[in-house]
Amino acid sequence: MSLKRVVALIPAFNEEKYIGATVASLAALPEVNEIVVVDDASTDRTAQLAAAAGARVISMPRNSGKGAALNRGSADINAGVIMLLDGDLGETAREARWLLEPVLAGQADMTVARFPPPRRKGGFGLVKGLARKGIKFYTGLEMQSPLSGQRVMTRQVMEKLLPFASGYGVEVGLTIKAVRAGFKVLEVPVQMTHAETGRDLKGFWHRGRQFCHVALVLARAAVK
Incomplete structure (x- = not known):
């Protein structure tokens, strides 16, 4: 296995609107050797469109959440550098090249995408605030985008972090694990955008679940 072999790992559930463009944009990056999409039992055309765009698709038998999808995918890839x-x-997704550069150059063990300000108002910052304070409390690391799921890491980091936490607390959990293990974590500004939840019932329900999952991960970190 080449230490510079780069694999992009994408957990996806009902992402037919974006997945084709996401995969195609990553495939255009010369550093990326393979793109693996873990289809978390989508009910739309996510799997078909991902495959058509050039990804290798792993299908989950039932919807199990982001953490479980990442755990499944990580067991079936061969790479020295992994993009989540x-x-x-x-x-x-083409902005992921800015996350790759510091890791390939040996300047960081894991990079985290720092997104620009949201295009529309979502929640009130409670989940993000909890995640940021929790990470600082346990590691001393100040993060602007503690919930960002866009990350690049070495194989050594991934092996240390597995298994990933379940639910929406996966990013907070892996950040705390990485810093505690002595790895260098670096936030990198990017111009990425993604689907945003608004201030409606669906959005508040999503953020409520996210808050509970993050709180659970932080509670577990206290006893590890």
Whole structure:
């Protein structure tokens, strides 16, 4: 296995609107050797469109959540550098090259995408605030985008972080694990965009679940 072999790992559930453009944009990056999409039992054409765009698709037998999809995919890839990306980035997935550079150059063990300000108002910052304070409390690391799922890491980091936490707390959990293990974590500004939840019932329900999952991950970190 080449230490510079790069594989993009994308967990996806009902992302037919964006997944084709996401995969195609990543495939255009010369550093990326393979794109693996873990279809989390989507009920739309996510799997078909991902495959048509050039990804290798792994299908989950039932919807199990982001963490489980990442765990399944990580067991079936061969790479020295792994990119964890969301399926709804669309054409802005090409910005992942800025996350790759510091890792390939040995300047960081894991990079995290720092998104620009949201295009519309979502929640009130409670989940993000909890994640940021929790990470700082346990590691001392100040993060602007603690919930960002767009990351690049070495194989050594991934092996140390597995298994990934379940649910929406996966990013917070892996950040705390990585810093505690002595790896260098670096936030990198990018111009990525993705589907955003608004201030409606669906959005508040999503953020409520996210808050609970993050709180659970932080509670577990206290006893590890």
